Amino acid sequence: MIARLTQDERRNALIILGLVALMGAVLGLAGRDDLLGWHGLLIVIFAAGLALPILGALDAPEPTEDRENAYYDDPTRLGILLSMGWAVFGLFMGVWVAALLAWPELTFVDSPWASFGRLRPAHTTGVIFGFGGNALIATSFHVLQRTSRARLSGQLLPWFVLLGYNLFCLLAVTGYFMGITQSKEYAEPEWYADLWLVVVWVAYFLIYVLTLARRKEPHIYVANWYYMAFILVVAVLHIINNLAVPVSFGQVKAYSAFSGVQDAMTQWWYGHNAVAFFLTAGFLGMMYYYLPKRAERPIFSYRMSIVSFWGITFMYLWAGSHHLHYTALPHWVQTLGMTFSVMLLVPSWASAGNALLTLNGAWRKVRDDATLRFMMIAAVFYGLSTFEGSFMAIRAVNSLSHYTDWTIGHVHAGALGWVAMITFGSIYYLVPVMWGRERMYSSALVEVHFWLALLGTLVYVFAMWNSGVIQGLMWRTYDESGSLSYSFVDSLVAMHPYYIARALGGLMFLMGALVGCFNIYMTIRGASASVAQGDRPADPNADRSLVAGE
Amino acid sequence: MMVFDHENLVRIAKSWGLFYMLAMAVGVVIYAYWPKNKTKFDEAGRSILDKDDKPWR
Numbered sequence: 101m102i103a104r105l106t107q108d109e110r111r112n113a114l115i116i117l118g119l120v121a122l123m124g125a126v127l128g129l130a131g132r133d134d135l136l137g138w139h140g141l142l143i144v145i146f147a148a149g150l151a152l153p154i155l156g157a158l159d160a161p162e163p164t165e166d167r168e169n170a171y172y173d174d175p176t177r178l179g180i181l182l183s184m185g186w187a188v189f190g191l192f193m194g195v196w197v198a199a200l201l202a203w204p205e206l207t208f209v210d211s212p213w214a215s216f217g218r219l220r221p222a223h224t225t226g227v228i229f230g231f232g233g234n235a236l237i238a239t240s241f242h243v244l245q246r247t248s249r250a251r252l253s254g255q256l257l258p259w260f261v262l263l264g265y266n267l268f269c270l271l272a273v274t275g276y277f278m279g280i281t282q283s284k285e286y287a288e289p290e291w292y293a294d295l296w297l298v299v300v301w302v303a304y305f306l307i308y309v310l311t312l313a314r315r316k317e318p319h320i321y322v323a324n325w326y327y328m329a330f331i332l333v334v335a336v337l338h339i340i341n342n343l344a345v346p347v348s349f350g351q352v353k354a355y356s357a358f359s360g361v362q363d364a365m366t367q368w369w370y371g372h373n374a375v376a377f378f379l380t381a382g383f384l385g386m387m388y389y390y391l392p393k394r395a396e397r398p399i400f401s402y403r404m405s406i407v408s409f410w411g412i413t414f415m416y417l418w419a420g421s422h423h424l425h426y427t428a429l430p431h432w433v434q435t436l437g438m439t440f441s442v443m444l445l446v447p448s449w450a451s452a453g454n455a456l457l458t459l460n461g462a463w464r465k466v467r468d469d470a471t472l473r474f475m476m477i478a479a480v481f482y483g484l485s486t487f488e489g490s491f492m493a494i495r496a497v498n499s500l501s502h503y504t505d506w507t508i509g510h511v512h513a514g515a516l517g518w519v520a521m522i523t524f525g526s527i528y529y530l531v532p533v534m535w536g537r538e539r540m541y542s543s544a545l546v547e548v549h550f551w552l553a554l555l556g557t558l559v560y561v562f563a564m565w566n567s568g569v570i571q572g573l574m575w576r577t578y579d580e581s582g583s584l585s586y587s588f589v590d591s592l593v594a595m596h597p598y599y600i601a602r603a604l605g606g607l608m609f610l611m612g613a614l615v616g617c618f619n620i621y622m623t624i625r626g627a628s629a630s631v632a633q634g635d636r637p638a639d640p641n642a643d644r645s646l647v648a649g650e
Numbered sequence: 651m652m653v654f655d656h657e658n659l660v661r662i663a664k665s666w667g668l669f670y671m672l673a674m675a676v677g678v679v680i681y682a683y684w685p686k687n688k689t690k691f692d693e694a695g696r697s698i699l700d701k702d703d704k705p706w707r
Contacts, residue, residue, distance in 0.1 A: 171704070321698060393698060411675070
């Protein structure tokens, strides 16, 4: 990777890393009496760890080939590996917290870092930002270059974005274990990590705009619109929701610029649009490129994809207030969020339908090819969970579902069924392409991963649906005298079997990801088990042998 | 002069909000389904499927 940089670029990389280390040192010194000191140290170690290999290769020969003749895929390759690494970490944390809910004594160590409140954000950040974010960065770089027919802009900028983003994730997760959090869901990291992410994110947007500016293909393919909406809106959300004033520059603690119901509204405007633009728009970009590519068919209706793009972009921004039904939020704002959530079903199903109709006529490929099946199931779960989401946003339904496990089930139908499935599908398409292999090491293992992931998701989601509805009903059952029929502990006991099932579902999903890691590792190593196992790529002529009279 | 206080913003959101969103939706649908744009969009859909894996110069 370093061999593909000129000596000037290696020097510039060292300067950037020096600045980052300096920043870490200042932060660490200013916060030496606070937890901030540890994070300063972490930043210095991170920068030094990257600088060492560059220092060693400073005088190595420069690249001789004309780099403009090829796409820049090194950042994508590392991004895929980081994404899978975070997936294993994040899913493991998920299984652990799920097990803790069923068996509370499973903390193993009697130490604050292993308590549920600290492990749970490590799970959500690990899977959403670590796994999902790295996959988005890696695939967006790949899609952007192919659809623009132009090499990525800059040699160092893509590295800055990828590695800088992972530094943010590291600061976030290590912070949780130490007890650093600003207690905003999906926006837990404190002010210094938030500021760092702004810098990284602006660089990400710059790469996108600069590469598009040098595109050779005049039309900007729809996947890029989705990726750009993801980058742009996440920047806006992140900056506004994290407006805060630190107690001092030597302390991790900061106070939000908002308070009361305004704070709640800002947080859920952020929270819901993190789902909308991080977990939906970005992954739709993935779907609109990799699904047609793998199916070798153009998207069913390109024009419908444009309509759904603008529908999703403009309607999602209003839906956040459905998280605050029956709160101090003005009633009309709740109704606004509810109405937009219901309307969102139209562009959402347009996208899901577009994906499934693209496969119409290629079902044989879906049957034979687990990679494409990952993407197909993702589109199905996208359709299901957007329907469920619109439904749950209706105030009357929300009165049953809110604060129950139904919400958790809904989130995981989206996160496991849609986000993770489309990501695994895209990664299985990308890995052979990126490492110059004909196919994955073993398509049988892709098949194993597929069934573990699907089964795990179904077990998880059904467990939480059951648990959530039972919980919701028990909380609203009254006896003749008008008092509650069940105590909270009664509902807790009723949930126990579902919590065990949920942990099992999560474990299956984690095992699938581990199988995927092994398969990717073997593919990169250049091994091929496929031939020996008698597997073959989907044969478009397979049905010919069945023609009568032959 | 109009003051941008809570009352006024709510009034604008509750009245004009509907119309500008509808106008935008209609605009997008017309743009996407304008017959003349069909070839352009069909080509865009097919453009990603070729096997060419080198930047154009």
